[in-house]
Structures are given as C-alpha cells and as structure tokens.
Amino acid sequence: MICGFDYGTSNCAIGVKPQDVVQLLAVDGDHAFMPSALYALGRELICEQVGLAMTTGPLRDEFIATRRGPLQLAQRARRELDLGSAAEDIEAVMLVGQRAFDQYFSDPEEGYFVKSPKSYLGASGLRPEFVHFFEDIVTAMMQTVKQRAELSLGQPLTRTVIGRPVNFQGVNAEHSNHQALAILSRAAQRSGFSEVEFLYEPIAAGLSFERTLADNQTVLVVDIGGGTSDCAMVRMGPDHRDREDRSADFLGHTGERIGGNDLDIALAGKQLMPLFGMHASLKSGKPMPTKTFLDAVCTNDVSALSRFSSLETTLQLQQLQRDCLQPELISRLLRLQANKQNQQLVRCAENAKIVLSDAESTRVALDFVEAGLGTEMVKTGLEAAIQRPLQRITELMAEAVAQAGVQPDRVFITGGSARSPLIRQAVARTLGDIPLLDGDHFGSVVSGLTEWAQRIYR
Template sequence: MSFEVKAVGLDFGTTNSAISVVGADGAPRLARFPHAEGGAATETFRSILFFETRDEIGGAASAVSVGNDAIRRYLAASGNGRLVQSLKSFLADKTFDSTDIMGENYTLGDLIAPIISALRDAAIAQFGELPPRIVVGRPVHFASMGAADEALARSRLDIAVRRAGWTEVEFEYEPVGAAYDYALRIARDELVLIADFGGGTSDFSLLQLRPRSAAKHGAVRYEILGNDGVGIAGDAFDGRIMRHLVAPALGRGTKYRSPYGMVLPAPTWPYTRLERWHYLSFLKARATMLRFEELKRQSLEPDKIGALIHVVENDLGYFLFRAVEQSKLELSDAESAIFNFVDAPVEIEAIVGRAEFEAWIDRYLAQIAGCVDRLMLTAGLEARSIDSVFLTGGSSFVPAVRRIFVERFGADRIRMGDEFTSVARGLALRALDGAA
C-alpha cells in the first residue's frame, strides 16, 4: 500500500544493507526483499554483485545481478561467474581506482550504485515515491589512514547515492542512527553508549538521549558527547576462522621447490587475501591463476594448492563465508561448533571450541575494548554514569564482545537491538527530524 513518504534512511553495509522510510505517523518502515535462498522475505539486502559469464547467459557481454537476486543467480550458475562483495571496505582505499571484470572496466561507483539503486527501487515499489533527500549512515572512521582517505570514502559514497537518484544527501554516524532507534523504547532521558558492530567497522557513540515521545518534531533529540570507532568487526573475526581452519587445507604453511632446487615456504599473500572477503573475488584474475598453477607444479603438497585453485576458480567465496558464519553463530550459543565445507575435491571438517575462537580474535577484542576505554576517557565519563549500553550489529552476539561491556558497565545496563536493521530505522527517524 502506498502512502506519503516523509523521510528516508539508508544503511549501506559491508555485508548487508537496509532502507527505511517514515510517513506522517512517524513510524519507521523497512523495505522487504525476497530471500536469497527461497525463505521468507527479509528486511536486509545483501551488498553483493554477481557477474555471469557470457557462456552462461549468451550474447556478447556479461550480465550483472544485485543483492539477494545475485545470490540466487550465483547458486544457479554453479560458480560460472564472478561474485563481488564487501565493496564498502574499498571506499577509503585510494589504490582501488577501477577493476576489470570479464573484460569490462568498473569503477567503485559503478559497482556500488547498482546496489543502492536496487534498494531505492524496492522502497519505491513498496511505499511510493521518495523525497529527494536521504540520510545515509557512515562509520565514525571509514579508515585509519588519515583525513584524505576519510574524505575520499565519503565522496565516493556520496556520488554512488546521487547516481542512484537522490539529489540531497546527508551523512550521519551509524551509532547515532542506532540511538534514534533506541530512543523509541526509553521513557526518560538517558546517557547512552551506543555500540554498532558492522562487517568492517565497530563504531561507538556517547549520547545524552531524549525519548522519542518527549521531543517535538524538529527538536534536538540528542547531544553527542563523543564518538570513536575501529576498523575491526565481523569480517575480521571471520578472517581468523579462515586463517586457522580453512587456509591450512588450501596450502598455507606448505612448502615448494624453487627452480633452483631450494625448498621454500609457500607465499602467504593469497591466504591473507582469503581472510578478507572483499579481496577474495579479485584473486580470480588470469595472471593470479597462472601463478597458482605454477605454485602447484612446484609444491610439495600439490593437492592443497589444487584445492586453493578450485576455491578461487569456482568462485566459492560465498559458500566459504556461509560455512564460517555458521560456525561463528553456533559458537555464540554453544561451547563448540563443527566447521564443515565440502566441494569436491575440497573437504574441510573440524571442531572449533569457543575458547579457541576467542584466543584467535583476542587482539581484535583488545582493540575494541581499547576504543571503548579511549572514548570514555576522552569524554571524561566514568562507567557508573552510563544509564544504558545499546548493542547492535551481528558481532554484538559474540559472547566475548558482549563481555567487554558487561565487565565495564554491568549486565543490567546492556540492551540489545535488532542485529541488522536498527541503524536503518534510526536513520529514517533522523531524516524526519531534518525534513522541512
């Protein structure tokens, strides 16, 4: 059913994205999308592109599908194509100018704009025409390399959003968006620590927050007391599972015999890229595959290098990601999980314990904890002054992550939000406050 949309909020995420609108009643509504694998409709949209090969579709050019549809097409094509994901992670990367995909050149804007356009189209189909202004979420820090890289990331995202059809683009910190969503559930003013865990970044804001019902439209509903963030989140946790459970089966730690007869360790750079999802799809380049074939011929364990070639050549990153993610999810509820990935000739099965996983991610947990402590120190606040801690995002369910906040603020002050849509809902509410 169509109604007048007053405001729009967009959460463009590393792994998942969401778009929300607000009408005259002031209630946020999320666009819904067909499930990637045939389940119930979902309020999240995978931030993914799939390029199908010419042989698969016929004709002279590759075809691109987007989001949840890209997953469906990818599964149907049995790896005959190129899956591109985690594009948000490249926004601050000045070395990424463009890339060749199946003989065609694409800039980062060329790759991101179709995802945002698909989100816009879905919102229009479900809610009617959208206003020209949108509030878009952004991490507290796109990058740790400096102001120039921050500006580059913001500019790139601004251009992609405008290419998708909006003419007025405003950015807001993602944890502030989450705070707007949290304000719907409080009955009095609160000093709140918002922790938003995405795929690529963990972002934190300290806000003096007013309940939604206590402030009139257009009034300032919050005061920011401090922001901070770190480029560590769910993808980094996944990367540690990849390093310890997957990479050894694909040749990490093996040796090869050089043309001069020397026995040398296999290069580590392919496995470093395997740990970072946004680089995985770019291993499937002709020059790289030739290097892998040469390494296989020289390897003392060629079957393992052959397994690496099979994973990259058949674009199995999505299936690996799903297996890794499943193990991580199980470890949030159980003390151990079975990691299982089979795609002949590759077969990897192992039991991983929660304590083992937490040891793998220990240095990342320390960085997250250090960021929270730095924010509190910079704001001049002590833990006892915080009324509540609102955790949102997928990694907020990792027990070791939650423990960081329980140890500092107490379990009674921890509040949990919807893991993937709190930010989008709040950004739409934030947009409503700024609407004319």
Template structure:
C-alpha cells in the same frame, strides 16, 4: 517529484530502507520480497554477465541456478577507504567501486520508490563512525559514497553516523535523561556513540562523542582463514622459480586477499591469477601443488561464497558451543577441521583489542567514565559474540547492558533523522 526522503542503512552484510513520506515515517520498506525478512536485503551483487545484475536474495538464487558462473560481490562496502582499490573488470568492462555501490543504491532507491509510489531525490544514508582509522582514508571513503549516491540519482544527501542513528531509536525506551553508550556492530565496522538521551527533543550538544573502528563481523570471520584454513589454499605453499635457487613462499598480498571475504574474489583477476599459476608450476612438493589446486577449485567452481558462509556459521556455532566441526565437502575442496571457542577467543584477540580501544577513545573524548554511563545498548549480529558481551559486562556491569538484537535500530534512527530534515532540522 515529492518532498519524500529515503533513509538508507547501507551495510556491509545487509541493507534496509525506510522513509519520511507525506509527513509520516515509514520503517522498513519491503525492498527484498524474496527474503525471509522482506525489509532486509543482503548487500550482494551478482553479474552472470556484464549486462545483467541481480541483488540480495535473488543474487544468491540466480548464482546457484546458473551454476555459479559470473561474478558475485559481497562486503564491497569495506573497500571504500582503500585508495588502491579502484574496482574490477567484468570481461572487458571496467566496474569502478563507486559505480558498484551506486548500482546497489539505485536498486534500493527504485524498490523504495515503487513501495512509496513516488520518485525520491533526497536521502539520509548511514555511515560508520570511521570507515578507516586513517582520517585521509576515512574522508576518501565518504567522498566515494557521495559519488555513489549521486550516481544512483540522489540530488541531496545527508550522511548520519550509524551509532548516532541507533541512539535515536533507543531513545524510545527511556523515560528520563540518561548518558547512554550505543555500540553498533555490523559486518565491517564497530561504532560507538556517547549521548545524553531524553524521551523528547534533540540538540547536537547532546552528542558527547562518536568513535569506532573498521573491524567487526568480517574481521572475526577472517581469523579462521588467517590462522588455519588458508593453508588448505596455498597460503604456506613454497616454490622456486626457474633459474633461481631461492625458495619463496606465497606472497603476503595473495594471502591477505585469501583471508578476507571482500578481497578473495579478486584473486580471479587476470594478473593475480596468472601469478598463482606460475607459483603452482614452480611448487616444491606435491602437497604445495595440491593446496593451490584446491584454491583454483575454490575460485573456478565459484565456491568462495558458500565457503565463507560456512565460516560464518562456525562463528555462530562457537558463540553457543565449546567446540564445533567445520566440514566443507565440495569435490576437490574437502576440508575438515575442529574448532574450539577458546581458539576463536585467542585468534580474535587483536580484533577485540582494536574494537575496545575505539570504545576507550570514545569515553576519553567525551570526558565520561564507565561509571557515569547509565545505559549501554549494543546492536548488530557481532554483538551476540560472547567475548564481546563479556567485555561490556566487565566494563559497565550486567545491569546496565541491553543486549537484545535490534537489526532495525540504525534504520529507525535514520528514519527519524529524515523526519528531522523534513521538518527543517538537520542532524549533522
């Protein structure tokens, strides 16, 4: 047993681990040797059967090699605030969400311990400013994370807001005290911190406000499904049940799952799947049946992950181009569409508004105007989306904006938080 402390950036899309060990900070431990960046592990679990699990890059590799049989889970962090989502079933084995997160955290812990050569029972774990806009759901999500961390074998855990951690990392780049806004855009959440940063030292009073919302990269991906692509998979299918004259359309509960990368995998669960089968049998037209057959192919042939990877590529393409072609040519799921950057902007309007409402709330809570903010640092993959950047430029001016992508910013700050803790000072 050692006095070491792990720093874990558990993300919706990617996860990283650092440490405070033997009095020194260790940034970005090699937790995924098969990844292009070994310090970054995709937040993925793949169960070819209930007794075996693969993680990160190996999860994708094994998923492909095993003909996409079994269950692949992505974006499962986004379920944390949902009190109606308890978990899933693998064959006849119940897998709760807490144990799903715990399994992943335990694997990160084991790999970090191997790199450090010691066992570790303390951890600083990043958390979004808000898992949910509902305070009860937000508290419920944090409680689940506490249970998952305990499941993974951690005996003492501090949860540090991710934008605050990013602020610690950006502090290295300033030479005098400034009021700084940090925007951290991940797969599941958009988080903001207003803080007085200075080159050395930290006081809790320096944190002026923290806010955020549970919308970011995945929410932007989902607009392509909700506005267009879901109709290829039965979202607009109509049906009439036997002995009834009522014409019905696919229930919202099904289409909502269909639209989101974290939720669509659960269409495979028995009761939901059987319901969709009944809808197909009762479909009004051949076209309605065809779209549901396409949904069955997407689910049964394990094409959900590659389909949403193609959507994410479309989002990236539209960040650099005025239009792009979406082509998915798997047999039985042939989809061809053309998307424009303007469509993306229009469809993402609600998501964009909610993200910047949380920024406005952060400024208001701090009693700070945009003119008083001296430096704006935005990080994370979604920060690269042009209409996100332009909104920041409009509010704060281009001169204040620092937009280089620091995928390790949150981790760097969590490692610094671990060092604070190691020296007897807690951050939160």
C-alpha cells in the same frame, strides 16, 4: 517522500515514517533487509545497467559522457555472451541481494560477484577508473533497493539520510572518508534522490534507542556491523531528544574498519586455510609463506582479492605445489582460486561463527571444493582466532569513553555481530559492571536514520 537509507556492509534497508511509527519497506522479496551483494554476467554490464535505470536528463548525460569506455565494453560483452537487447529485463544480466548469493553459489566460476562493496569505498590509492567502478556497483544496488522500496510503498522516495561509519578506513582516514562519501553521494543522486544527508551510524542507532528512555542518561552506543565498529558517547533522554541541534549531546565517537567480516576472515584464516596448505612443510625445510593464503580469505580488501586472483599468484602456487611435501593441499588452493570460491569459503566461516555463538562445536563442510573435505570447529578455536580484532573493538569503546571524560550510565549495543556472546563478554570486561542493553541488531540504524530524516527535512 522522506526516508532513511542504511546502505550497510552486510545488509541494505530503507525506512519511512508515514505516521508516528517507523516502517521498514520490503526490498528483497518480502524481506526488509537485502544482503549487500551483486552478481553480473560481466562486470562491464553493471555500468550499462546503471545508465539504463537513470532518468533522462543532465545527470544521465554526464554519466554517459564519463563512461564511454565501459559502455563500449558492455556492448562487446553482450555480443560475446550472446545476450539480447540492453533494454531487456535487468535480472537477465544482473542480480542483487539474496539472488546474487544464490547465483554465485550455484556457479561461482562464471560472472562477476561482489559482496559487501561498502568495505572497499575508502580504499587508498584507487585509480579513477576503479572509483568509477565502485560508484557503478553502489549505484546499481541503490537503484534496485530504492525501486523495490517505492514499489512496496506506492510512491517515490525523494530525500534521504544515509548512514556512515565514523571512519571507512583506519589509515589516511580523512581522505578515505572524503572518497567514500563522494561515491555514496553520487550513487544516491544517480539513483534519483534529490537531497542527500549523512549521519554517523552509532548516533543513528542511539536515536532509535533514545525513544525508549524515560529519564536522562549518558549512553555508550556500540554499533558492531559487518564492516566497521563505531562507538558514540551520547547524552540522551526526554530533555535532549527534541532538540534541533544535538551537537552538544555527542560527547565522543570512535570508529574503524573492523567488524563482523574481520571476525569471519580471522576464523577462516586460522581454522580453514591449513586445509589448503598454509602450515604444510616445504622440501627445503623453510616455513610456508602465508601471505597468499591470507589474501585468499581477505575478502574485504580489494588489493588482496586482486593479488589472489592474478596470474602471478597462480604461478607462485604452482611452484609451491612442486616444493611442498603435501602438494595435494596446494592443489586445493589452486582449485579454490580457479573456481573463484574464496567468498564461499569465508561464508562457511561466518556460518560457523554464528553456530558457535550457542554451540560448543560444529562441522564445517567444504564439499564445494572437494568431496568429503571439512573440519571440526570448536568454540575455543573461535575465541583464539578472533582475539586480535575483538581486542581492537574493545579499545574503540574505551577510547570513546576517554574522549567523553565521563563513564556511561549504560551501554546500548547493536549491529549484526553484537549478538555474539563473545562480543558481550568483551564489552563487560572492558567497561565493568554497567548495564548492557540490546537493540534491534539489524534495524536500529535504519530506524534512527529515518527519525533523523523526518527531523531535518520537515
């Protein structure tokens, strides 16, 4: 059967259209959206689980031939962890979705946890073994989502359209896009899809919205997701929606790897890292170096995560602890590093961001780091913290309009982060008095992908 697959930075979803209405399938318990997260007892075991889930044949043979080293390490990891046969229940060694989050929060210092792996797919300078590793993470997640969707549907899914941002990275975009799409393509094939196509996510969101239009309009679609922000100027309406070739209707599009995760990271850096010594005084009178503190919260940057977890950083922090007039603050950062709790810290910032969308203040508790540790956040602090990434998002909107050479008749805004009043206010400041409409903030993209899949595969 044909499906649309939203492999998102924050959530994954699959849609089908058996009749005239798009149906989202259950992929995380009873839920249609699965958080984009994976937890494994050991990172080597991810590769093993991918191979076990693949159907016997040339594709699996090729995979095993390119993964001999990691598969041997997986066998050793099984012995060290005193695990049983590799053919046993997959959830004994690997979890995805909400259960991955739950396991990480309950025991962060054990196992391997990754959130929003889509953020890393276009990273520059990845060695082949790291490309293979990200392929395995994405494949493991796709396999699980597809299997759960097929169980819910009661029949196999064979052809799909997968959403993609305009650009996976802002730097060296062409190479980044090629690398990321190659990873997603291989993952989809190894998950059992016989045909795979891609569609820009803002265009997919626009296709979903277009079904509601009674007349022709030029629409600026703004999709602010967890990892990227994408904008597209599109001619829409009754005279356009049934065309086989829509290329002439797409007047301009922009996108960059900046989204909800960047807002969370900015808030964590500004509001939470001072509790760990970022602005503490040194005995020498020199300013505290901030790079390591920012690395700690930059959870969508694989290089920053590697630096923060390295032995070199541990030694640097130990020296800073000796040089700091408040060494207990640096002790907290060392504890955060040792216990692998930086993802938890950024999740706290994300929760605070959501609360501050409606409230003037909120208490952020960090008891998982230290009993009684926490801080009060206020809405003005959120506004100051996210000013820079928010400005870049509004610049992307203006660039899309400039490319098109016409003003939009209305703005259609979607994506999880688009719910924030601060985002909506920024859109209004940038584009003026143009009607602003909301879509299904989580479901617009997957609905549009499903519509497009039905169109191109029929």
